[in-house]
Amino acid sequence: MTAIAEPTFRESVDLMFNRAVSVMDLSPGLEEKIRVCNATYTVRFGVRLRGRIQTFTGYRSVHSEHMEPVKGGIRYSLAVNQDEVEALAALMTYKCALVEAPFGGSKGGLCIDPRQYEEHELERITRRFAYELAKRDLIHPSQNVPAPDMGTGEREMAWIADQYHRMNTTDINANACVTGKPIHAGGIHGRVEATGRGVQYALKEFFRHPEDIAAAGMEGSLDGKRIIVQGLGNVGYHAAKFLSQEDGAKITAVVERDGALIDDNGLDVDAVRNWIASHGGVEGYADATYVADGVSVLEKDCDILIPAALEAVITLQNAARISTKLIIEAANGPITAGADEILRQKGVLVIPDLYANAGGVTVSYFEWVKNLSHIRFGRMQRRQEEARHTLLVAELERLDRYLGDSWSMTPSFKDKYLRGADELELVRSGLDDTMRIAYQSMREVWHARDDVPDLRVAAYIVAIERVALSYRDKGL
Ligand code: NAD
Numbered sequence: 001m002t003a004i005a006e007p008t009f010r011e012s013v014d015l016m017f018n019r020a021v022s023v024m025d026l027s028p029g030l031e032e033k034i035r036v037c038n039a040t041y042t043v044r045f046g047v048r049l050r051g052r053i054q055t056f057t058g059y060r061s062v063h064s065e066h067m068e069p070v071k072g073g074i075r076y077s078l079a080v081n082q083d084e085v086e087a088l089a090a091l092m093t094y095k096c097a098l099v100e101a102p103f104g105g106s107k108g109g110l111c112i113d114p115r116q117y118e119e120h121e122l123e124r125i126t127r128r129f130a131y132e133l134a135k136r137d138l139i140h141p142s143q144n145v146p147a148p149d150m151g152t153g154e155r156e157m158a159w160i161a162d163q164y165h166r167m168n169t170t171d172i173n174a175n176a177c178v179t180g181k182p183i184h185a186g187g188i189h190g191r192v193e194a195t196g197r198g199v200q201y202a203l204k205e206f207f208r209h210p211e212d213i214a215a216a217g218m219e220g221s222l223d224g225k226r227i228i229v230q231g232l233g234n235v236g237y238h239a240a241k242f243l244s245q246e247d248g249a250k251i252t253a254v255v256e257r258d259g260a261l262i263d264d265n266g267l268d269v270d271a272v273r274n275w276i277a278s279h280g281g282v283e284g285y286a287d288a289t290y291v292a293d294g295v296s297v298l299e300k301d302c303d304i305l306i307p308a309a310l311e312a313v314i315t316l317q318n319a320a321r322i323s324t325k326l327i328i329e330a331a332n333g334p335i336t337a338g339a340d341e342i343l344r345q346k347g348v349l350v351i352p353d354l355y356a357n358a359g360g361v362t363v364s365y366f367e368w369v370k371n372l373s374h375i376r377f378g379r380m381q382r383r384q385e386e387a388r389h390t391l392l393v394a395e396l397e398r399l400d401r402y403l404g405d406s407w408s409m410t411p412s413f414k415d416k417y418l419r420g421a422d423e424l425e426l427v428r429s430g431l432d433d434t435m436r437i438a439y440q441s442m443r444e445v446w447h448a449r450d451d452v453p454d455l456r457v458a459a460y461i462v463a464i465e466r467v468a469l470s471y472r473d474k475g476l
Helices: 009-020 027-034 084-100 119-134 152-169 196-205 209-217 234-246 269-279 294-298 337-346 360-373 380-401 411-418 423-448 454-471
Strands: 037-048 052-064 072-079 104-111 144-148 224-228 250-256 259-262 289-291 306-307 324-330 348-353
Touching: 009 027, 009 084, 009 337, 009 454, 027 454, 037 084, 037 119, 052 072, 052 084, 052 119, 052 144, 072 084, 072 152, 072 360, 084 104, 084 360, 084 423, 084 454, 104 119, 104 144, 119 152, 144 152, 144 360, 196 234, 196 324, 196 348, 196 423, 224 234, 224 294, 234 250, 234 269, 234 306, 250 269, 250 294, 250 454, 259 294, 289 294, 289 411, 337 348, 348 454, 380 411, 423 454
Parallel strands: 072 104, 072 144, 224 250, 224 306, 306 324, 324 348
Antiparallel strands: 037 052, 052 104, 250 259, 259 289
């Protein structure tokens, strides 16, 4: 039997796009305009390291400029290539539209294994890459605003912001040229946890809809659910931590680069994360069963599977053997188009990437707004809010004394009620609201139409309709 070829990542995204537009009423020209990637810039630059010049290849792809700036992370990985950044840029377009973040879609990548370099070397490489992008306005507060992705984090974003500052000394909005920065460099509270937090909020919203829970063949709430997570990096770690520590779910397996850890009673997510940080992988961790063939653990029975590492991990090869009821795509593109079809036939419900991991760009949007307004959220109203609450509580206490001891406030209620919201609470509130509303917009389309088979097609329809409206407004 000849093996069926798996599409590339970009072809996979296109196939998913095509599935949605086949049940929409778009003119063929507009359909093509939305689908194609507007431009991809490739740069090769040299950096003198360890006594010789090393050449690096980087990309910044702009998928759609129906809104500007365009937005999307910068990834550091040896697997980075043009096909991948174009697929990720397209996903950014649809993701931003779905969660109503006012951006077009973009993505960047540098073909590098960051673990092979010292911090000062990475800084020189990052600054040089940022210079190449900024001089072409591919990093710019009103044109193109990168963020962290796989292999990059706050540290790289701080270097990028500083490099842009140096090249644009009089730009008062320079801080808004990149998001995901550390707090001291203009970042926002809650950005580091945002994508994982968004995965948690997405699942909580899913479990508010009995019809959807039943469609996945599940019942109850997150409490006690057995969850397998692939990739305990930024996204996977935060999702696993919040779901296990706040919602009563059990992380029964963690799949990493060098193998997997299994514990049917639930892993201690922080202990595993610390072990990975100090040992470079999961092997050797004492309080769980280690399996060297990590990918096989994706097929282990569980209630919820969270791929949170990289693309194309559930493919035509293993899709039929996946044994879960619900998959939430915390990573971008973890399920190939062919595997998606197999899972649908098996009745596995998929919460798609363009929705599931949109928490990152949502909080990046808040950070960008914070940078442009030059003031942290809550600074003006926090104490005023506290003063009003204090007034109300004082009045109730006065009435209490007047009425006698028939009722009284618990001290914990009083403490919680009196406190004005700080930036982190406001960010979480904005993120929670965004994830709820976006889920509701998808499920409405999914349930209202017989020709929409799943949440992914529904998500694409909602997103593409919004992008199409923007293009129409522009006269296209
Ligand atoms: P990260 O670099 O922090 O973590 C990735 C993790 O996956 C690491 O622990 C790594 O060891 C592990 N990993 C890598 N290859 C693996 C393999 N073959 N098998 C198992 N584990 C492997 O990256 P991240 O920022 O958490 O991003 C993960 C995914 O989430 C990516 O698809 C990314 O595009 C997506 N995403 C990230 C953000 C964000 O805010 N960081 C936002 C949206 C989407």
